[in-house]
Amino acid sequence: MTDKLTIRDQDVLLVVDIQNDFCPGGALSVPAGNEVVPIINRLARRFQHVVLTQDWHPRGHQSFASSHPGAKPYETIEVTYGAQILWPDHCVQGTPGAEFRKDLQIPHAELILRKGYHREIDSYSAFYENDRITHTGLAGYLRERGFTRVVMAGLAFDFCVRYSAEDAKREGFDVVVIEDACRSIDVEGSVQQTRQRFSKLGIACAPAETVA
Ligand code: VGL
Numbered sequence: 001m002t003d004k005l006t007i008r009d010q011d012v013l014l015v016v017d018i019q020n021d022f023c024p025g026g027a028l029s030v031p032a033g034n035e036v037v038p039i040i041n042r043l044a045r046r047f048q049h050v051v052l053t054q055d056w057h058p059r060g061h062q063s064f065a066s067s068h069p070g071a072k073p074y075e076t077i078e079v080t081y082g083a084q085i086l087w088p089d090h091c092v093q094g095t096p097g098a099e100f101r102k103d104l105q106i107p108h109a110e111l112i113l114r115k116g117y118h119r120e121i122d123s124y125s126a127f128y129e130n131d132r133i134t135h136t137g138l139a140g141y142l143r144e145r146g147f148t149r150v151v152m153a154g155l156a157f158d159f160c161v162r163y164s165a166e167d168a169k170r171e172g173f174d175v176v177v178i179e180d181a182c183r184s185i186d187v188e189g190s191v192q193q194t195r196q197r198f199s200k201l202g203i204a205c206a207p208a209e210t211v212a
């Protein structure tokens with residue numbers, strides 16, 4: 001029924017934020033986030049080229065509700081670059097919550113890209129920080145490596161996967177999101193907004209079984 005997605009040399013699999021804090025029991029638990037791990041392990045075995053992202057915040061990060069007296073997680077505040085959702089403290093550099101899930105098995109991953117390390121700027125996207133100006137360097141890396149298509153999976157569908165997919169497209173890469181290899185946080189219509197943006201921008205979603 002669905003077209004097969006045949007992996008080419010110019011394809012890279014981008015595995016987004018498979019970290020303890022985004023899985024059940026973690027500080028910013030994505031419902032059923034752990035379920036994607038075996039799916040992604042299987043998927044990654046098919047790709048020669050894999051890049052992992054790791055959310056990596058300093059203590060006292062601006063995106064943490066605890067950094068704003070009186071604020072609660074999941075509230076939105078205005079910061080210099082616009083609206084910012086406040087999160088529970090998560091993925092603090094060097095803590096167990098920031099580590100990759102132990103059951104994530106992708107020894108052949110070629111790059112681990114850390115993001116969110118500027119105290120005053122959040123970074124959902126693996127390409128640009130939330131000020132939409134500061135680069136992470138990933139677009140340059142992927143271009144220098146000769147990749148033309150980015151296949152994505154991970155956590156969370158409606159935040160880091162969404163913004164990474166939009167920016168990959170904006171940077172001129174072909175993008176496919178493997179939707180059953182993602183799980184969502186779903187705050188204030190974020191999943192519905194993600195789907196609307198994807199269809200508007202022509203970002204394809206496909207199930208893992210289409211990857212040949
Ligand atoms: C994420 C919220 C805050 C994500 C990271 O990985 O989707 N979401 N930091």
Ligand code: ZN
Nearest residue numbers: 055090091116
């Ligand atoms: Zn974060």
